[in-house]
Amino acid sequence: MKRLLLLCALLLPALPLHAESQPSPQLLETLEKNAGSVRTLSSDFVQEKHLSMFKNPMTSKGRLYFARPDQLRWELTAPVASGFVLKGDRGRRWHERTGRTESFQINQEPIMKLVSEQLFAWARSDFAWIKKEYRVTVLQESPALLRLEPRSAATAGFLHHLLVGFSADGRYVKSVELHEKDGDFTRIRFQNTVVNKALPADIF
């Protein structure tokens, strides 16, 4: 037992080196290359919001569609049907309960601009942009699990870090966790992901 404790004591300082390391260029290159082969993508998702202002996590379900280079549809199906489509520099949002549909320009809505930048960066695995915006550490090589901390003070003001998990083949994101500074976090799990299948023309 003592020898086991000694071994643990010796190994413990080394553990973070394995658990959290600077991303190897090959890993990011591989992820980018694998994601580069993705022309279209559709996926179900489940979102859990762990917010202190709620007694229980808020769970919602929906579906994501992406088509290179700049079309994306984020659609909630439960508990309320709503969502938005991004296409180039324009967007359209809808809400089934209120019956409201409205178009918008992404650049005119600072929050949507931030959201669209994030969504497109992950959908395209645009690591050039990601590395510019975040300090990236690798928590796990395969399947890849990255931890990202915002570089800009403005983003760091509300976002503490992101945890992004990739599929086994590294072609798409499997899960995302957004950890806010106040301890609240949001987890999104992507399921039934289909890559490079033709998408209905009117979906965007």
Place this chain on the structure above:
Amino acid sequence: MNEPSVNLFGRLYRYFAGRRRVLYGATLLLVALSLFASSRLKLQEDIVAMLPDDGSSAATDFRLLQLAPFTRKLVVSLKTQSPGDSAGLVAAADSLAQGLREAKVGTVSTGPAALGAEFFGFLGSALPSLCGEADLKRLEAATAPEKVRERLREGYEQLLAPEGWALKGKLQSDPLSFSDLVLERLRFLNLVPNMRLVQNHFVSADGSSALITVGTTVPMTDSAASHQLMDRVDAAVKKTVPAGFSATVLSGHRYTLANADAVKRDLYLVLTLSVVAIFAIYLIFLRSMSALFVFLVPSSVLAIASGAMALWAPRVFAVTLGFGGVLLGMVDEYATMIYFACRKGGKDPALITAEVARPVLSGALATLLSFGVMLLSVLPGQRQLAVYSMTGIAAALLFSLVVLPHLVRPAPGGSLPFGGMKTLRPPRRLVLVVWCAILAVCAFGATRVRFNGSLQAVNLVPPELKRAEAELNRTWGDLQGKALIFAEGKDLESALELNRRVFERLAPTLPPGELVSLAPLLPSEARQRENRDRWIAFWQNGRAARLEHDLAREGASFGFTGAAFAPFLATLKAPAAPLNLDGLRAAGLGELVDALVLPAPGSFRVLTLVPDRPELVQRLSRELAPLPGVRMVSESRFGAVMGGSIIGDFTRYLAITGVLVFLLVAAVFRAPSRIALVLVPVVTGVVCMLGIMGLLGLAFNIFNIAATILIIGLCVDYGIFMVSRLEDGGDETSRLAVLVSGLTTLAGLGALALARHPSMQSIGVSVLLGVGTGIPAALFVIPALHRKDAP
């Protein structure tokens, strides 16, 4: 003859005849000292010359107009050839802004301060100080249980969307969107009509252009500093604006430079051409080395007048010096009279001087009266012009009557150039018929002359600036066409209170997009206190407790915790801090605050903007009249008032000059027929000027009125010279003097007609017409009429 004055100049001639070196030395010394003094002159090229300085409303209005938000700034509109690429436009705007900052041109802004947490914090904290009776009624409706449920459902659903993270804080601190009441007030703060924000940058509604503003401390009236500033701006634009983009820069400095450059160019042109032309005329008509002295009289007079100006006012308006050419051309008539009389000789030079002195003094007195009236002007430029001209005329008199007779020797055999024009006597009947016909046609044309009292008619706006103005207005809406309403108080509190009262009068009658006011966001402290007391009273009697209960109950159905809205509920109970300028600045509204709150020595002014439409300005002026401390100014009204006041001023001079000149002529010539003869060139000149302008479709502007005074002063001299010497046998010297001095005047004024600046051009054209017709009237019509009169 007036013996004392004749004897004076005759005696002076005799006195200096033995002391010529002293006379010449003193003259040279005077000219040298004047040249030295005039080297200290500083030119002032702005419109201040034409603004009343009598403390009247026009001068105050002009100063207040300079306080309009965009008047104090350089505006740079950056246009892209690819309107869809807003990211590229924003990046180019940032690059240009950086270039301008590096060029140290002033405070550069591409958009409002980032509206962050401080702004949203401000929205919440401002409510108690801003909510009036009507607002509380809306809050009452918004706190009904069903509304609470509806709003919480919306909030819950918003949190589910990806952008929900940004709304979490807002939902906690303002679940019922009370702050919308404050946000709505921001619509009264839109200074740029066609503007939207893209990435916190001012971008035009059509997405084609980005707006950059530069706050500078360089006064628009300082042309030298304006020149340096605009050079730096242009260099930064050239260096940093990439291909596919173009930049339009507009500011008051550009107008100052355009006018200053035109005036400088005109001065150079006018003075060069007039000196060359006058020298050529002297060579042709005077044909003697002593003619050089005649040429030197106006040149010396120019130096003395400029030297006197330097002593009287170190900063001289360029427009005043522009008249140098006119003066130079005008004052040689006394010298030419003396010259030709001396060249003819045949008498004691002292006697010749004495004989010529009378018409010269009469003519000079008439001209001095014409300019002397301008001393009454409220326009500093006019007063300077009066001093400048009168000094020049007095100096010309002294040189001509005291110095020149010693320098001009009689011509061999007393022969005059062109035989004294004795042969140039057209048939009397023909002269009178032609004269009457011309007068009739011109009298008819005079009825068609169009009057333009606008200051814009005499202000130089080059085509490139007109295009830039049109481009900016097309892209951004009318940035500068705003009427300004100043609410002035001895302190900020009273100014804000007055501003609030202005807003309450205007808001019901104007669409929100047309009214820019800080009043909805910053009422006076007294009004804020009143609102806070009302706010506290509103939440008493269990209303706050009921809302807390409703929030807890309705929130629970969506899964909110009991403490979810604690930050909001705390604001209902905590005492609210008053709003002030620093608070607005901290919230990111600093630029707006600084544009609309204007500290002045011993007072504060708060500015409200409305469209500058004449009928609206008239109506609002009437409605705001009962509010003491409120002053409304607008470009359009200022132009009209200024035009009217200058027209009134000049028309008064015209009338006074006309009466004084008539009285002078009547006093000197007594007989009605001789008085009428003297006035022939004046009447002909004025009628022909008006008539030809009317026939050519030229508008008669305020500078044409000034020129008319000049025409009267010049033409009456010609009449006096001609009539005075018709009977004493000196008419040939008078003819030559009138012709030569008339031609030199036309040469000087002809150059003015070539000026680019509308004011100088107007004077040139109209005097050219008036004097150009007055001279032949003096040379041919007076002798023709006189022959009939002669026994």
